[in-house]
Amino acid sequence: MGTVLAFHAHPDDEVLLTGGTLALLAAQGHRVVLVVACDGVMGEATGARGRARLDELEASAAVLGVARVVHLGYADSGHGPVLYPDPPDRQRFARADADEAAGRLAGLLRGEGADILLSYDRQGGYGHRDHIRVHEVGARAAELAGTPRLLEATVPREPIIRWFAVLRRLRLLRRYDADTARNAGTPRAEITHRLDVRRFARHKRAALAAHRSQVYGGGRSARLFRVLSRLPVPLFALLLGREWFAEQPVGHAARRAQPEADQVTGSSPGGPPAGG
Ligand SMILES: [Zn+2]
Structure with a gap:
């Protein structure tokens, strides 16, 4: 049995991209560790909402059979053209020092003796700056920790x-x-692993529903999440029963990941774009 560490940007990302894979690995007896960079709250300091999203993450992880959940403590960077100023108590992930974040993730990889790191593809799926940063930090951390295998979650x-x-x-x-x-x-x-996780569609759907603030809140993806979490399991399996990974040689991120240039415009964090 091995240990797999799945690195994600925000609470709920673990479900859509890798939920079936995590449930499958856990069911096979592997130790699955979930690390999220951000708390999934845009435009506010931490406090109740951040805590609530991390509680939802714990609930989702429990459904999927995850053994341990770690939050790296960064704030969401948002997906719009503007990178907002940091909240008073923490840094946005896109602005964080990539080497420091990679060092912390590498520490977790070493401590867990992880055999595999799951990270994101170069585009971060659809270009969210926190997801791109997961790609950069993940690749660097695998190299630092000497983790044997790096699989990047992606879609065709x-x-x-x-x-x-x-x-x-x-x-x-x-x-x-x-x-x-x-x-x-x-x-x-370039996709190396195409997993049929239809057998775990029920887990994946329940894990999605565990992110209650996303499903019932007014966020950008609330409608989609509501529809998905109410689909009959066979239909859910048809739509979300496959997950994809591109394995990368560890050490391919030899170029240093650079922090994104600050694009702060205006000081009011009022009405920032939703997180991803
Ligand atoms: Zn995300």
Whole structure:
């Protein structure tokens, strides 16, 4: 039996990208450790809401069979054009020192004796700056810790481009979204692991529902989450019963990850974009 450490940006990311895989690994008897960088709250200091999202994360992790959950303590950086100032009590992940974050993750990898690190692809799926940072920090941490294997969670690019083209023709998307789709995920030829996790669709759906503030709140993805968490299990399995990874040689991130240049404009954090 081995130990797998899954590194994610925000609470709820663990479900959609890797929920079935984590449940499958745990069911096979592997130790699964979940590390999230951010608390999933935009535009506020920590306090009750941040704590609530981490509680939801614990509930989701319990459903998936995760043995341990760690929060690195960064704040969300948001997905809009503006990187907002840091809240008073902590740093936004995109602004954090990548080497320091990688050092902390490497410490966890070493302490757990992890055999595999699950991280994100280079685009962070769809370009969220916290997800891109997970990719950078994950690759660096695997190298520092000498973790044997690095698998980056991703989605196949070709079907995304097709779907976005359809949505655009239906005038449900803007130009910006179509451009994002062109670079989203990973070309099929570079995907190394395609997991059938339909057997764990029930776990994945329950883990998604555990993120109650996302499902019942007014956030950007609330409607999608509500629809998904109410789907009959077979339909949920059809839509979300596959997960993809691209294995990377450890050490491929030899170039140092640089902190994103500050794009702070204005000092009011009022109405920032939703986290991812
Ligand atoms: Zn996210």
